[in-house]
Amino acid sequence: MTAVFVLDAHGSVVSGSGADGLVDRAIALEAMASGRAIRTRRVTYLPVAGGLLAVSGRRAPRSDALRPFAPLAELLLASAGEPARLARDLHDSVVQTLYGISLGAGTAAELLHGNPAHAEASLAWIQETAAAGLTDLRGIILRLRPETLVGAGLATALRGVFETLHNAPGRSGWGLELDADPVVSPQVEEALYRIALEALGNAARHAEASQVTVRLAGDAGHVVLEVVDDGVGFAPDAAFPGRLGVRSMRERAVLLGGTLDIRSAPGAGTVVRAALPTG
Structure with a gap:
């Protein structure tokens, strides 16, 4: 089972549940201090502006697979003072959706070698999920725009x-x-x-x-x-x-x-x- 967490500059979890027992605060702070990603057996820690993106799984993902989601984590950290619904939308809808796309892409890549027909189905799912995630993100960005x-x-x-x-x-x-x-x-x-x-x-x-x-x-x-x-x-x-x-x-x-x-x-x-x- 995968889980996505966003931590602030103090190593406190801003978004995501169930971090206890998964996220090692000392390693998180080390990653932020060094500015380099750290990958353990279960969790990958990626420094972003204002904090850290951490993703867990049966096997920790490669850090380069997380980098496309760094701007989203930064947006969530920047909106930490906004209403709770906004932060919840960012995590529950967009972050999880986009990470699901990342996993789907990995599955499709593996299937291309052994089962091309199933790979095609995975790619179609990725396209549909990406469109839904983009819509959610556009709506969230609109809510962040100034009242001007x-x-x-x-x-x-x-x-x-x-x-x-x-x-x-x-x-x-x-x-x-x-x-x-x-x-x-x-x-x-x-x-x-x-x-x-x-x-x-x-x-x-x-x-x-x-x-x-x-x-x-x-x-x-x-x-x-x-x-x-x-x-x-x-x-x-x-x-x-x-x-x-x-x-x-x-x-x-x-x-x-x-x-x-x-x-x-x-x-x-x-x-x-x-x-x-x-x-």
């Missing part, structure tokens, strides 16, 4: 969210319809930005959609945001009764006197519609 992005105006902010997530492989069917750029309060602007980010992230990760459209319309009193996809859909009440993302979207809208409706059914796509007063 939102201050540029609602339409500009939504265009930035859309373009960042759209510029990934397989997103040619995404569309943007900004029928208005309403003047809204900073609170409404940020709420709609966050709702759009969450809805687009869900569409990219879970919907298996070929078409995703973001719409914005408004008048002097109200603004409406819609994120529509033609994906697999779900039963909202049964599937997401307490999921953090859906709950947080609804709470953001309600707190500002608005509403958030989610229309979906298995096989029928999903529409996320947020309607808020402009002020």
Whole structure:
């Protein structure tokens, strides 16, 4: 079983569970002090800016296999003061996904010599997993961006969210319809930005959609945001009764006197519609 840990400059585990008995703090500090990777029988320690990336397994991986993930570990260390959900997303979603890709690549390389057909299946899995990991990482980076992005105006902010997530492989069917750029309060602007980010992230990760459209319309009193996809859909009440993302979207809208409706059914796509007063 593999495990991924990120340690700060003091050798304390910032992300990852079950480090006791696996991570040797003395060796971790030695690796950081020397600036060189150390590989033991079970764990490889790779120094990164601000700390250390440690990966365990039945056999410790080579340090060069970990280097592509160093920037991600550095991002997690840099966000250590951010909300706990962000750090959890970085570790549970992106770090583990990308390390899984690394293992899959190793398996495919071994199979190429003895079982090419199975190697092809492994390579297809790597491509799919890489696309999902990239989507997660793009969403996390968007959440780390300064709030000045939102201050540029609602339409500009939504265009930035859309373009960042759209510029990934397989997103040619995404569309943007900004029928208005309403003047809204900073609170409404940020709420709609966050709702759009969450809805687009869900569409990219879970919907298996070929078409995703973001719409914005408004008048002097109200603004409406819609994120529509033609994906697999779900039963909202049964599937997401307490999921953090859906709950947080609804709470953001309600707190500002608005509403958030989610229309979906298995096989029928999903529409996320947020309607808020402009002020």
